[in-house]
Amino acid sequence: MAETLDEPSRIPAPAEAALRAPKPTLFAPEGAPSPAADAIIRSCGFSLFYGQKAGVKNITMEIYPRRVTAIIGPSGCGKSTFLRSINRMNDLIPGVRTEGRLEVNGTDVYDPRINLPNLRQQVGMVFQKPNPFPKSVYDNVAYGRRFQGARSRGELDEVVEKCLRAAALWEEVKDTLHKSALALSGGQQQRLCIARALATQPKVLLMDEPCSALDPIATGRIEELIATLKSDYTIVIVTHNMQQAARVSDRTAFFCLGELVEYGLTSTIFTKPAKKQTEDYVTGRFG
Amino acid sequence: MTNAPLTPEPTTSGRRLRLRGLLDKGFTLLAGGAVLAIALALLVVLAPMLWRGASAVVFPGTVEFRRMQLSQFNRGDRVGVAVELGEVAEARKPVYALLDRFKRGIATDDLKEDARRLYREFGKQLDGRDTAAADRAELRSLAKRLRDDFTAALETTDKAAAQAALGRVLQNAEDARLKGTVAEGFFAMARDYGRIVETVDLGHRAEYAKALAEVQESIRGLFGPPPNAERPPLVMDQYGATRWDAAEKHLDRLLTAETWVAGGPGETLQRVRTPREQQFAGTDLAPLFPLVREHVTKMLQPRWAFYWQYFIDDSLSGHYFGGVGPEILGTLLITVLAILFAFPLGVIAAAYLVECASDSRTVQLIRTCINTLAGVPSIVFGLFGLAFFVVFLLPLFGLPQGSSALAGGLTLGLLVLPIIIRASEEAIRSVPQTYKEAALALGAGRLRCFLTVTLPAALPGILTGAILSVSRAAGETAPILFTAAVAMGSSSWPPWSALAKPTQTLAYSSYHLAVGDRLASLVPHNQYGMVMTLILLVLVLNIAAIVVRSRMARRLRGQ
Numbered sequence: 065m066a067e068t069l070d071e072p073s074r075i076p077a078p079a080e081a082a083l084r085a086p087k088p089t090l091f092a093p094e095g096a097p098s099p100a101a102d103a104i105i106r107s108c109g110f111s112l113f114y115g116q117k118a119g120v121k122n123i124t125m126e127i128y129p130r131r132v133t134a135i136i137g138p139s140g141c142g143k144s145t146f147l148r149s150i151n152r153m154n155d156l157i158p159g160v161r162t163e164g165r166l167e168v169n170g171t172d173v174y175d176p177r178i179n180l181p182n183l184r185q186q187v188g189m190v191f192q193k194p195n196p197f198p199k200s201v202y203d204n205v206a207y208g209r210r211f212q213g214a215r216s217r218g219e220l221d222e223v224v225e226k227c228l229r230a231a232a233l234w235e236e237v238k239d240t241l242h243k244s245a246l247a248l249s250g251g252q253q254q255r256l257c258i259a260r261a262l263a264t265q266p267k268v269l270l271m272d273e274p275c276s277a278l279d280p281i282a283t284g285r286i287e288e289l290i291a292t293l294k295s296d297y298t299i300v301i302v303t304h305n306m307q308q309a310a311r312v313s314d315r316t317a318f319f320c321l322g323e324l325v326e327y328g329l330t331s332t333i334f335t336k337p338a339k340k341q342t343e344d345y346v347t348g349r350f351g
Numbered sequence: 352m353t354n355a356p357l358t359p360e361p362t363t364s365g366r367r368l369r370l371r372g373l374l375d376k377g378f379t380l381l382a383g384g385a386v387l388a389i390a391l392a393l394l395v396v397l398a399p400m401l402w403r404g405a406s407a408v409v410f411p412g413t414v415e416f417r418r419m420q421l422s423q424f425n426r427g428d429r430v431g432v433a434v435e436l437g438e439v440a441e442a443r444k445p446v447y448a449l450l451d452r453f454k455r456g457i458a459t460d461d462l463k464e465d466a467r468r469l470y471r472e473f474g475k476q477l478d479g480r481d482t483a484a485a486d487r488a489e490l491r492s493l494a495k496r497l498r499d500d501f502t503a504a505l506e507t508t509d510k511a512a513a514q515a516a517l518g519r520v521l522q523n524a525e526d527a528r529l530k531g532t533v534a535e536g537f538f539a540m541a542r543d544y545g546r547i548v549e550t551v552d553l554g555h556r557a558e559y560a561k562a563l564a565e566v567q568e569s570i571r572g573l574f575g576p577p578p579n580a581e582r583p584p585l586v587m588d589q590y591g592a593t594r595w596d597a598a599e600k601h602l603d604r605l606l607t608a609e610t611w612v613a614g615g616p617g618e619t620l621q622r623v624r625t626p627r628e629q630q631f632a633g634t635d636l637a638p639l640f641p642l643v644r645e646h647v648t649k650m651l652q653p654r655w656a657f658y659w660q661y662f663i664d665d666s667l668s669g670h671y672f673g674g675v676g677p678e679i680l681g682t683l684l685i686t687v688l689a690i691l692f693a694f695p696l697g698v699i700a701a702a703y704l705v706e707c708a709s710d711s712r713t714v715q716l717i718r719t720c721i722n723t724l725a726g727v728p729s730i731v732f733g734l735f736g737l738a739f740f741v742v743f744l745l746p747l748f749g750l751p752q753g754s755s756a757l758a759g760g761l762t763l764g765l766l767v768l769p770i771i772i773r774a775s776e777e778a779i780r781s782v783p784q785t786y787k788e789a790a791l792a793l794g795a796g797r798l799r800c801f802l803t804v805t806l807p808a809a810l811p812g813i814l815t816g817a818i819l820s821v822s823r824a825a826g827e828t829a830p831i832l833f834t835a836a837v838a839m840g841s842s843s844w845p846p847w848s849a850l851a852k853p854t855q856t857l858a859y860s861s862y863h864l865a866v867g868d869r870l871a872s873l874v875p876h877n878q879y880g881m882v883m884t885l886i887l888l889v890l891v892l893n894i895a896a897i898v899v900r901s902r903m904a905r906r907l908r909g910q
Contacts, residue, residue: 073380140516153788153791153792156787156788156791158709181795181796182794183794184792184793185794187792188792188793191785193785195785195789198808198907199807207793208793208795211799212794244906244907244908247491260793261793264793264794284666329629
């Protein structure tokens with residue numbers, strides 16, 4: 065544990081160095097400082113326990129800004145647990161305990177003095193099932209912004225339009241802003257949830273299987289959206305769908321049984337994985 | 352063997368299918384029957400209540416009703432009522448004439464008093480006159496003789512003796528000395544009484560007197576106090592039958608005498624109904640009965656009345672006349688107080704139980720206590736309210752120690768608290784976890800998450816609990832028996848000005864009217880009317896709450 069703390073980028077760094085050559089354009093331009101230096105999320109030997117049972121064990125990885133990072137792995141491997149650890153959504157479960165260090169923007173999120181609402185506004189989240197509030201479309205998007213202090217109608221209107229446009233939903237709902245969000249289709253609802261998460265101006269967007277409840281067309285739209293959001297946000301996406309991971313992500317982490325097996329460029333993970341376990345999983349022989 | 356489960360024998364399958372169909376049909380039938388039974392029970396219970404209760408509002412009202420409305424509530428067509436009153440007075444005149452005439456022969460106390468008065472006046476007249484003392488003494492003794500003879504005629508039950516006594520009075524009729532004096536009144540009275548003696552069987556005078564009292568009572572019930580009589584102090588005595596159904600009862604008592612006679616040893620009493628015409632056959636009073644029977648509509652002029660003011664009027668003479676306005680206001684007042692008290696408290700308690708409390712032993716104990724509280728008899732709440740709110744708590748805040756709407760509202764609030772807590776708990780628990788997660792993920796604190804997301808989503812369910820509590824609170828009698836209720840009084844406006852005062856409520860007044868006194872049998876329409884009003888009030892409150900709730904739920908569902 066102490067070892068990993070001293071050398072936070074031990075696992076990802078060599079993998080990245082090795083995989084830089086085949087697809088350099090995906091990454092920071094040549095000559096830019098090492099991406100490891102400006103990682104936005106840094107996990108050092110992070111473990112989370114539900115009582116005695118470990119949810120994730122000793123995860124050490126770095127997630128880079130303005131990139132899409134996919135987390136794949138078989139069911140129950142701890143990928144959602146890790147994702148929810150980043151904005152401390154696991155706090156809702158009684159008896160949760162953590163070890164190690166998990167930093168966002170250089171701040172330890174498990175520091176007892178942390179401002180939890182502030183963290184969650186910095187690290188937005190989109191859930192597996194679309195979960196808009198039973199309120200109007202407008203109120204859904206404005207929800208987070210309202211208690212950030214935005215009270216004036218004009219400011220909120222602006223935020224709502226901007227976020228809905230960013231979530232590629234504006235054209236579809238601009239005439240029904242004050243109708244209930246539950247009247248939207250599933251895909252629209254999920255994009256609304258993304259817009260809602262964007263409204264608090266997060267740096268990071270966590271997506272927990274955002275397309276698992278959607279049809280292929282809606283999934284396509286969400287994936288397009290992820291591609292456009294990448295330029296402004298750091299996106300971490302958990303997915304069961306390996307094609308999706310391959311399509312949308314820049315880097316992929318493979319989790320198994322609560323441990324990080326392999327982490328690297330997506331192309332490498334899917335074409336030349338370093339570990340047998342990863343290869344078995346991505347080729348469908350296991351999991 | 353392996354195929355058997357997949358392709359069973361067709362006959363078995365057919366039989367099984369039929370059995371399954373039969374079972375399905377049986378179940379459907381049973382469920383339908385249960386629903387039908389409930390509907391029928393509701394109909395059987397509610398329909399007569401509402402139907403009879405409606406007669407408090409829509410009924411044939413007599414001229415007495417219009418007179419009462421005009422003089423007590425200053426309502427109605429003043430000129431029209433005056434014209435009507437003139438007409439009915441004219442129609443009733445012969446009735447009173449007949450009564451007066453007959454009364455003289457039966458109720459002789461008045462005549463005796465008249466005779467004594469005449470004698471005294473005659474004495475005074477003599478003193479004022481310029482006559483010799485001897486003459487004066489003689490005249491005085493003559494007058495005394497006249498008085499005593501007349502009194503003797505009144506007192507005897509023997510016809511011949513009475514006629515002889517009257518004859519002795521009348522033989523002085525030509526006495527010149529009495530001409531122009533008040534003593535002439537003796538002769539007029541004697542002649543009058545002589546005529547009555549001809550027709551009335553003096554031997555049965557006591558019976559006649561009793562029957563006459565009944566007749567007079569019935570006439571008073573029908574037409575109110577006789578003309579020229581003093582205005583009775585009680586409002587309920589100032590008017591005759593205001594409703595046609597009441598008039599018919601009085602009419603029946605007027606036209607038929609009812610007596611109970613023993614059939615024989617060991618047998619129960621038998622009711623015997625005799626027409627009054629037969630009872631008074633041959634007397635001066637006999638024509639009265641056919642007269643009233645045939646012209647009663649002319650004497651009362653019944654007409655359909657729509658007395659919607661029943662719902663706003665104060666009651667008069669303890670619900671004999673008037674409406675249930677104060678009861679409605681009082682019921683609403685204490686119900687609103689109860690909800691104002693119990694709703695926030697209940698929702699907060701439920702929120703705590705669901706959101707904050709862990710599933711510890713203490714919390715389980717609290718939950719058990721709440722469930723037990725829901726089963727405590729309401730009279731226990733009433734006594735608790737008396738001991739705690741009325742005697743202890745409210746006096747601490749300077750309120751007089753006595754029942755008040757506030758104390759009643761608080762007691763009812765305690766009564767409905769468990770209902771609200773349980774309904775709210777269920778509603779809050781059933782809000783999807785995903786809503787809470789979404790709010791928390793957006794950086795909302797727990798309180799904000801509860802207030803902005805969980806509570807609005809749970810509100811339809813919470814309102815269901817509130818609706819149940821409203822019905823319960825509005826209909827309860829026992830908890831307010833000692834804490835808030837009073838039977839009489841007028842409405843106070845605005846309602847909150849009555850917070851520190853005891854108040855009337857529909858439930859309590861229904862009870863009071865039923866057990867209080869003989870009034871219940873006199874005003875059955877009022878009892879039904881009160882119950883109907885209570886049912887309607889609860890219905891209206893429920894419908895309003897259901898409309899609000901369904902709108903809210905629809906908005907939540909996004910339609």
